[in-house]
Amino acid sequence: MTCTLGEVKQRADFIVYWGGNPAECHPRHFTKYTIMQKSKFLPRGRKDRTMVLVDIRETKSAKAADIFMQVKPGKDFELITILRALIKHQHVGDDQIAETGVTREMLDDLVQRMKSCKFGCFFFGMGLSMTRGKHMNSAALLTLAAEMNAFTKFVAMPMRGHGNVTGADVIMRWQTGYPFGITFNRGYPRYNPGEFSTVDVLVRGDCDAAFIIGADPGATMPQPAIDHLKRIPTICLDPHITHTSKLARVHITTAAQGISAPGTAYRMDELPLPLKPALKSPYPTDEDVVRRINKAISEKPFWLPEGSQPQMITAQV
Amino acid sequence: MTINLHLKQAPSVPLEAEVLSPNVMAELSNSEIRALVVYHGKRQVPLEEFFDVDGERSYELIIHGELNKVRLIGRAMSRGTVTVHGSVGMHLGALMTGGRIEVHGDASDWIGAEMKNGFIHVHGNAGGQIGAAYRGALAGMKNGTIIVDGSAGLEVGMRMRRGTIILGGPAKDFTGLQMKGGTIILQSGAEIRTGAWMNRGTIISMKPLQMMPTFAYASDFNPTFTNVYAKQLKPHGIDLPFAGSDGTYQRFAGDLSVPGKGEILVWQPA
Amino acid sequence: MLRITGGKIYDPANGIDGHVRDICINDRGKIVDSVDGGRTINASGMIIFPGGVDVHTHVAGGAMNFARAMTPEDHRRTQAFIRTQSRRSGLGGMAPTTFATGYLYAGMGFTTVNEAAVPVLSARHTHEELADIPIVDKATLTLMANNEIMLDQMEAGEYERAKNVVAWYIWAAKSYGVKAVNPGGVAAWKWGSDAKQMTDSIDGYNSLTPGKIVTMLATICDDLGLPHPMHLHCNNLGAPGNISTTLDTLKHLEGHRAHIAHSQYHAYGGDDWDTMCSATAQLAEYFNTHPNITTDAGAVLFGDTVTITADGPWQHLLYKLTGRKWGNLDVENETGCGIVPYTYRPSNLVNAVQWASGLELMLLIKNPWQVFLSTDHPNGGCFWRYPEIIQLLMCADFRNECIAKLPDKIKGRITLPEIDREYTLYEVATSMSAGPARALGLTQKGNLGVGCDADIVIYEEEDDVARMFSHPRYVIKAGEVVIEDGEIRETPEGREFLVKPSYAPETDEFMRPRFEDCYTMSFENYPVEIERIENPNMQECINANED
Numbered sequence A: 001m002t003c004t005l006g007e008v009k010q011r012a013d014f015i016v017y018w019g020g021n022p023a024e025c026h027p028r029h030f031t032k033y034t035i036m037q038k039s040k041f042l043p044r045g046r047k048d049r050t051m052v053l054v055d056i057r058e059t060k061s062a063k064a065a066d067i068f069m070q071v072k073p074g075k076d077f078e079l080i081t082i083l084r085a086l087i088k089h090q091h092v093g094d095d096q097i098a099e100t101g102v103t104r105e106m107l108d109d110l111v112q113r114m115k116s117c118k119f120g121c122f123f124f125g126m127g128l129s130m131t132r133g134k135h136m137n138s139a140a141l142l143t144l145a146a147e148m149n150a151f152t153k154f155v156a157m158p159m160r161g162h163g164n165v166t167g168a169d170v171i172m173r174w175q176t177g178y179p180f181g182i183t184f185n186r187g188y189p190r191y192n193p194g195e196f197s198t199v200d201v202l203v204r205g206d207c208d209a210a211f212i213i214g215a216d217p218g219a220t221m222p223q224p225a226i227d228h229l230k231r232i233p234t235i236c237l238d239p240h241i242t243h244t245s246k247l248a249r250v251h252i253t254t255a256a257q258g259i260s261a262p263g264t265a266y267r268m269d270e271l272p273l274p275l276k277p278a279l280k281s282p283y284p285t286d287e288d289v290v291r292r293i294n295k296a297i298s299e300k301p302f303w304l305p306e307g308s309q310p311q312m313i314t315a316q317v
Numbered sequence B: 001m002t003i004n005l006h007l008k009q010a011p012s013v014p015l016e017a018e019v020l021s022p023n024v025m026a027e028l029s030n031s032e033i034r035a036l037v038v039y040h041g042k043r044q045v046p047l048e049e050f051f052d053v054d055g056e057r058s059y060e061l062i063i064h065g066e067l068n069k070v071r072l073i074g075r076a077m078s079r080g081t082v083t084v085h086g087s088v089g090m091h092l093g094a095l096m097t098g099g100r101i102e103v104h105g106d107a108s109d110w111i112g113a114e115m116k117n118g119f120i121h122v123h124g125n126a127g128g129q130i131g132a133a134y135r136g137a138l139a140g141m142k143n144g145t146i147i148v149d150g151s152a153g154l155e156v157g158m159r160m161r162r163g164t165i166i167l168g169g170p171a172k173d174f175t176g177l178q179m180k181g182g183t184i185i186l187q188s189g190a191e192i193r194t195g196a197w198m199n200r201g202t203i204i205s206m207k208p209l210q211m212m213p214t215f216a217y218a219s220d221f222n223p224t225f226t227n228v229y230a231k232q233l234k235p236h237g238i239d240l241p242f243a244g245s246d247g248t249y250q251r252f253a254g255d256l257s258v259p260g261k262g263e264i265l266v267w268q269p270a
Numbered sequence C: 001m002l003r004i005t006g007g008k009i010y011d012p013a014n015g016i017d018g019h020v021r022d023i024c025i026n027d028r029g030k031i032v033d034s035v036d037g038g039r040t041i042n043a044s045g046m047i048i049f050p051g052g053v054d055v056h057t058h059v060a061g062g063a064m065n066f067a068r069a070m071t072p073e074d075h076r077r078t079q080a081f082i083r084t085q086s087r088r089s090g091l092g093g094m095a096p097t098t099f100a101t102g103y104l105y106a107g108m109g110f111t112t113v114n115e116a117a118v119p120v121l122s123a124r125h126t127h128e129e130l131a132d133i134p135i136v137d138k139a140t141l142t143l144m145a146n147n148e149i150m151l152d153q154m155e156a157g158e159y160e161r162a163k164n165v166v167a168w169y170i171w172a173a174k175s176y177g178v179k180a181v182n183p184g185g186v187a188a189w190k191w192g193s194d195a196k197q198m199t200d201s202i203d204g205y206n207s208l209t210p211g212k213i214v215t216m217l218a219t220i221c222d223d224l225g226l227p228h229p230m231h232l233h234c235n236n237l238g239a240p241g242n243i244s245t246t247l248d249t250l251k252h253l254e255g256h257r258a259h260i261a262h263s264q265y266h267a268y269g270g271d272d273w274d275t276m277c278s279a280t281a282q283l284a285e286y287f288n289t290h291p292n293i294t295t296d297a298g299a300v301l302f303g304d305t306v307t308i309t310a311d312g313p314w315q316h317l318l319y320k321l322t323g324r325k326w327g328n329l330d331v332e333n334e335t336g337c338g339i340v341p342y343t344y345r346p347s348n349l350v351n352a353v354q355w356a357s358g359l360e361l362m363l364l365i366k367n368p369w370q371v372f373l374s375t376d377h378p379n380g381g382c383f384w385r386y387p388e389i390i391q392l393l394m395c396a397d398f399r400n401e402c403i404a405k406l407p408d409k410i411k412g413r414i415t416l417p418e419i420d421r422e423y424t425l426y427e428v429a430t431s432m433s434a435g436p437a438r439a440l441g442l443t444q445k446g447n448l449g450v451g452c453d454a455d456i457v458i459y460e461e462e463d464d465v466a467r468m469f470s471h472p473r474y475v476i477k478a479g480e481v482v483i484e485d486g487e488i489r490e491t492p493e494g495r496e497f498l499v500k501p502s503y504a505p506e507t508d509e510f511m512r513p514r515f516e517d518c519y520t521m522s523f524e525n526y527p528v529e530i531e532r533i534e535n536p537n538m539q540e541c542i543n544a545n546e547d
C-alpha cells in the first residue's frame, strides 16, 4: 500500500493530494518527487501525469491541479467510503453524494481515471489525518488504495510534518514492534493508542514526569496536556528556547540535529538519509545527553527489587 | 460471603489491577489477597497498599471508591460477580468469558473489549471502544451483554462479532465500526458515522440517526425479532418498541463500501 | 578462555561424527589446540554442534519493519522478553523485534544469520536494525535482479559495465552478496503485471528476458569472486506447475555456482490450485546430479505467520486468496515488497502440499551439504520453530503421524509417505550449520576446527528431539557463554560480514547521473559509510574461475 517517493517520481501517472497543501507546506514535493518530474516511463513529465486535489478550500495547490474537488468540511471519511463503494459498482444515491459537496459526474470521472491509470498514488495531509475521524480517515484512504490494487497499481502515503517523526516511528517499531503509544511499565512493550499515546497520557494526567526530545508539545498540545506538563517535573532537550523549554523544570541545550549533530533522518517514505553536520556546536548532541543520563541511571539500584519480575499480561487466562 | 475492598488512597498514576477478579481471589485467604501484586505505574506493590480488604475465599467482589485510575478490573474473569460503588478505569471486564460486573458510577474506555461472554452493566456513563477489538485484532466481543445507562464514546462495538450492547445515553462517532455481527441498541441515538464499514449485524436506534451515505434505505418494517428483544430487555428496565407499538422501523442496509450485509433500524414513532 | 570436555562432537566440516573430544577456546574467541586455565564446561553425555547458520532469513529492514507494524495482535499474544539487567525488552512472534531476534536465534543455538533481501536504498536502515540484533553475526544480500540501472546495461549488452554496477552496489550497500528475486518479474509488477517464464519479455525492455538476467548475474557473481554465489529466488514463486520454470531457470545456471532460495515454493506440479501437487522428486534429482548448486528448503509449518517477500506478485495472489490485510511496499528502482498475515492449515490441500514438499526436498536431496534448514522466515514459519522441522526430519514415525492428519485427497499429490529416510545428528549438523556456512563462503563458521570462530552449541541428549534442539544447555558465541541452562547470560554485539568486490574506478562517475535520474536521493548521500557498520568484518573475494 505504500512505496518510495522515487517510485512516484518514476511511474505515478495519477496523483491525488488529499487534505494537504503541498504548494505551500511541502513546496519541493511537486518539483522533486511528483508532478513536475520527467522519467523514463513518463517522458513528458507534467503532461503525462494527472493531479487531483481534494480539500475543503481552494488553496494555492489547486492551481497546480488538473482536477480540484472541494469536499465539505468533515466529509472526507464519507467521500472516501463512497469511492470504496463506487469502485465496486455499488449504487450510492445522488442525495448522499451531494452531502459531501461533490457531484456524481465528478466521482464517476474520478473513479474512471483511478481505474484506468497505470500507477496511482494518494498523498494525504493533516487536513485528513487531524480532522474529525483522525486515524479512521487515514485508514479509509489506505483501504481505498489497497482495494484499488484489484484494478491497477495504487499506493497511499502520509505527508508527515517536519522533524524526524518518521525516524522515531521506524525505530520504535524495530525495537518494540509498535510505532507509538507504547508503555514499558511491565518491563516489555505494550501498545494501545488512546491509552498510552503521549497526548492522552498528558491530558488524563497519567504520568508523573516527562522527558521531551525534539518536540514542542507546549506549543501544539491541548491545554490540559500543557497544564499537566507544568505540574510535573518536565525535562526538555532542545537547541532552542521553545514553549516547552519555558515550562520545563530542566532545559538542556543540545546541538541541532543535522546542522551540528550527525545522525540519520527518515524521509516520509521511510528512506533513511544521513545527516552530515556542517557546523560544530559547543553543546552536546541529544544522543550524548541521553547516553550520559542512561549511564547515571545504570549506576543506581535496578528498578526492580532483586529476584522479582513483572508479570506479562497474557492475551488469555 | 463476599470480599469487600475499599480504596484507601487514589493512585497518582494508573494502577493496573487485573487481580481484582473473582477468578484470582476465589481460593485465597485474606492475607493472600492483600499480598496480591498490582502495578502502580512501573512499581509492583501489594494490593493492601491501595485497598482495605475484608473477607476471603469468595466469588463475589464488592469494590468501593473512585477507581477511575484503576485499570483491568475483572479482566478475563469467567465467573462470579464484581460490584463497584464508584467509578472505574479502562479495560473493565475485557476478555471476560463469564460472570457479571455491575458499576454504580462511570466507566472508562475498552469495557468488555474482546469479551467472550458474561454481563456488564454500567449505571453511569462509559468511554469509547465498548466491546471493541484491540488494535489490529480481527474481532471484538464474541458474545455476552453490555448495558450502559449513560452515554458512550467513540467506536462502540468496533468489529464485534456477536453479543449485545445497549446504550441508554447517546454514543459518539463510529458506533458499530466494521461490525461483523451482534446487536447494538441506541436508546438516545449517536453522533455521526454509525455503522461505518459494517459487514453484518444490527444497529437499532430509538432516535433519528445521521446515516452514512453508503447505507441505502430498504423498507419500513417491524421485524418479529424486535419483539423477542423487547421481552429479553424488559427485566433490565429497557423499553424497546416493537410490532404493536405505535410506529415502525425504517430499515437501512449497508455498508455498501464493504459491501456489507449489515442493517440499521431507526424507530419512527407514528 | 574456555575448555569443553567430554562431549560428543558433530563437526561435519572436519568429518567428525560423534567422537568424544575436548574443545579449547582462547581469549579472542577462536578454537585452539590447548588452553591453560580458565573455565571448564563438563559436557559428558552431551552433544556438541557448531553454532547454527541461517542461510536465508528476513530479520531486518523496511519490509520486516512494516510487517511488525501490521501485526500488533500477534505481538500481544506472543512471548515477551521482559527487561532485566543484562537483557533489553522485546517481543517474539511472527515478526520479532530486533533485540528479541538476537535472543531467540541464540536461544536456539544459531550464531550466524544471513538477511537475504536488502533493497539498495534502505541498506542504511537495514544496517541500523542489524546493529540492534545482539549476539549473532550477520551478513546481508543486496537485491539486484530488478535494478533498472543494471538491467539497462544488460539490455545494451554492456557486460563489463553491468558487472561494475553490481560491484559498486554491493560495496555502497555494505553487503555480502547478491540476491536475485523474481528476475524481471518484480520490475513488471510495478505496473501490476508479472513475468512468469524465462523467455517472457519484460515490460519496458526489448530483448531482455528473465533467463538472460539469471545467466548474466550468475556470471557476474562468479567473476567478482563473491564468497557466496548468486542467491536466487526463482520466478513464478508459489504457483502450481512452477517446476518447469524452476528447472528452466536451473538450466540457465549450468556451469555456474548458485544458491536457490526456498526451493519448496518452486517445486509444484499441476495446472491450477485444484490439481497442484508436489514435484520435488524432479527438483531433487537435479540437485543430486549438480553438486555445484545449493538450496535451502523454505519449509512450511502449519500455523500463523506473516508472509513478507520482495515478490510482489505472489503477495497479491495471497491477498486475493485470503482477503486479509495487505501491505505492499515498493522501493524505487529495485524491487517491491509485499506483506500478508497468513495461516497455513493442514486441512487446506495447497498448504498440505507445501508442508510435505519442504520436507521432501530435505529428504530427497541426498547430500546434506546441498540442502539447508530454512523456513524463509517468516514466510513458511518462524525461525524459532526450526526444532520442529528437525524433529520431522529425524523421526519417520512422527512424520507419519503428521501425514495421517492431512486430508485424504493428499494421496497421490505428495511423495513424503514413501520416504523413510531419517536424518542423523551428523546430517542435521551439516544442514543447519556446516553446509550453510560453506555455501556462504564463511570458512570460520560451522566448523569446530582449530582457528575457527568458537561458536558452539551444546545440547543435553534427550529423546524429544524438538525439545532438545529448542533448549540447548549452553550456547557459546565467539568463546563467550551467552546461554546457560535456558537463561540469557551475556548479550555481546555481533559482527557484520562485508565484501568489497573490485570495480572500475570510473564507475562512480558512470553511476552518478543515472542514480540521480532514478532515485530521489542525492548520490553522495547514498553509499553507507563503513563507520555506520557496527563491528564490520571484511571477507576476501575468491577467484572462482581459477578453481
Ligand SMILES: [Zn+2]
Pocket: C056, C057, C058, C116, C117, C261, C262, C309, C376
Ligand atoms: Zn526469502
